[in-house]
Amino acid sequence: MRFNPVASLRGKIAISIFVIIGCGFALNLAIAIHTLRAEKINDLRKVLSHAMEETRDEYLPSNPDDKLDLSYLYEVPHNISIFGDSEVDSLKISISKTPHVPLENEIAEYIRLDNGNYLNFVSLDAKINASLIKYSEKLLLKYVVFLVVMLIVSILVLRKLMAPLKDIAAKCRDYKDGGAFLSGTESYPSEINSVSNAFNALVGRLEGYRKKEKELFREAAHELKTPLAIMRARLDVYEGDEAYQKSKFVAEFSSDLERLSSELKNVLFFETSDFEDNEEFNMCSLILETVGRIDVLASGRNINIEPKCETMFVDTKKKMFRKLFAALLENAVTYAKEGSKIEITLNQSERTLGIKNQKGGEKYMFSSKIGERILKRVSSELGFLYEISDADGYYEVNLRF
Numbered sequence: 086m087r088f089n090p091v092a093s094l095r096g097k098i099a100i101s102i103f104v105i106i107g108c109g110f111a112l113n114l115a116i117a118i119h120t121l122r123a124e125k126i127n128d129l130r131k132v133l134s135h136a137m138e139e140t141r142d143e144y145l146p147s148n149p150d151d152k153l154d155l156s157y158l159y160e161v162p163h164n165i166s167i168f169g170d171s172e173v174d175s176l177k178i179s180i181s182k183t184p185h186v187p188l189e190n191e192i193a194e195y196i197r198l199d200n201g202n203y204l205n206f207v208s209l210d211a212k213i214n215a216s217l218i219k220y221s222e223k224l225l226l227k228y229v230v231f232l233v234v235m236l237i238v239s240i241l242v243l244r245k246l247m248a249p250l251k252d253i254a255a256k257c258r259d260y261k262d263g264g265a266f267l268s269g270t271e272s273y274p275s276e277i278n279s280v281s282n283a284f285n286a287l288v289g290r291l292e293g294y295r296k297k298e299k300e301l302f303r304e305a306a307h308e309l310k311t312p313l314a315i316m317r318a319r320l321d322v323y324e325g326d327e328a329y330q331k332s333k334f335v336a337e338f339s340s341d342l343e344r345l346s347s348e349l350k351n352v353l354f355f356e357t358s359d360f361e362d363n364e365e366f367n368m369c370s371l372i373l374e375t376v377g378r379i380d381v382l383a384s385g386r387n388i389n390i391e392p393k394c395e396t397m398f399v400d401t402k403k404k405m406f407r408k409l410f411a412a413l414l415e416n417a418v419t420y421a422k423e424g425s426k427i428e429i430t431l432n433q434s435e436r437t438l439g440i441k442n443q444k445g446g447e448k449y450m451f452s453s454k455i456g457e458r459i460l461k462r463v464s465s466e467l468g469f470l471y472e473i474s475d476a477d478g479y480y481e482v483n484l485r486f
Contacts, residue, residue: 095243103236110228117224118217125172125213126192132171133194133206136164140178141196141204148200151180172212179205249277253284297462316342361402368438369394369431371403375411376429379418387424390414394431399486401467409463410438413482417442420480441481 144161146153155178158164168176179185180198185205187193193207316338376392383390399406417427421442430439464471470485 095240095247098243099236099239102239103232106235107232110232114221114224114228118221121220122213122217125216126210129172129192129208129210129213130194132167132173133192133208134196136167137194137196137204137206139163139167141198145198145204149180149198149202149204150200151182151202153180155179172208172216174209174212177205177207179207181205246274249274249281253277253281257284361404363400364403365398365400366403368397368399368406370396371407372410372429372431372438375407375414379411379414382415383418383427386418386421388418388421389426390418390429391426392429392431394429395433397431397433397436401469401486405463406467409460409467413440417480417482420445436486438484438486439481441479444475444478444480 140158140161143163144158158178159176180202182202184195184203185193185207187207190210191207192210193205195203195205197203320338372392372394376390380390414427414429417440421427422445425443428439428441430437430441432439460471460473464484468486472483472485474481474483
């Protein structure tokens with residue numbers, strides 16, 4: 086794959102390192118030049134001061150005025166010797182009634198003479214600037230070479246560090262159902278190994294969910310064959326037997342459709358909640374909230390819902406539990422005897438939730454094998470144990486947790 090420094094994480098990290106080190110070098114260069122310039126100016130001032138002291142003591146007449154020709158001082162061997170090894174440039178020597186005020190590019194030193202005049206030595210800073218430029222160029226070249234080497238080394242090191250991520254990506258692309266996913270990752274850095282472990286856990290959950298779905302739909306397909314076969318046989322009888330009463334056929338066929346619809350409803354009722362995290366909530370509050378929503382349906386059949394619950398906090402999948410309880414309660418309302426009551430009991434000491442209703446004339450929705458498997462699966466995921474009983478004209482569902 087072509088290396089794209091803008092898009093790849095490796096390139097972004099390398100460029101970030103390059104920019105950070107480059108900014109550090111730039112700051113270091115600026116400080117170094119400023120410090121060196123201050124040192125050179127201080128050295129030049131010392132040279133000028135030393136030359137003035139020697140000139141005043143040995144080469145100036147007593148009481149010199151500002152009209153004195155000082156051109157001979159430029160040829161004094163002492164001054165030539167001192168200035169030859171320094172960065173003095175375009176030296177100007179003068180006597181004035183006031184100290185010389187240096188311009189922007191000048192460095193000046195002065196001494197007050199006995200007669201009140203001032204001896205001024207003034208040098209330009211051109212040689213200092215030229216020296217600093219050469220120094221900056223050499224230092225900058227070293228920095229650039231170092232930065233390039235650091236960039237190359239960073240890319241190579243990051244390529245090695247990122248190799249496990251490329252390996253993980255390749256394994257993700259080549260993964261086949263049921264095979265080992267990310268194995269042999271123990272040698273990876275701990276941070277990348279934790280990502281690998283998280284991927285493995287995710288794939289494990291996906292595989293588990295898919296396996297459960299395959300089992301559910303395989304059994305659903307098996308269970309649905311019976312009502313479909315009965316419906317087909319009934320249709321054949323109706324077509325081949327003229328004496329077969331139409332009203333009887335319609336009633337029986339409607340019953341078959343109702344059973345088939347019930348089985349399909351069982352299969353499609355619960356969407357997966359495998360990726361919902363557990364949370365602590367008040368089960369009693371959720372029960373009362375759900376009863377309030379379904380009470381409208383119950384009142385249409387003149388059914389009274391009587392919840393009896395104690396404040397109890399549980400740590401499980403809240404959305405899944407709400408859906409399970411709503412399904413059980415709605416199912417009880419649908420299949421309970423009209424004009425009866427539904428008892429809901431939440432017992433904190435026994436840690437049970439019970440839903441009890443008087444049977445109506447229709448079969449309970451969750452009494453089929455598919456319904457049983459759905460309840461077992463969902464209850465198991467919630468950490469509950471479910472029990473359903475049919476006795477003395479009542480259906481009762483108990484969830485123990």
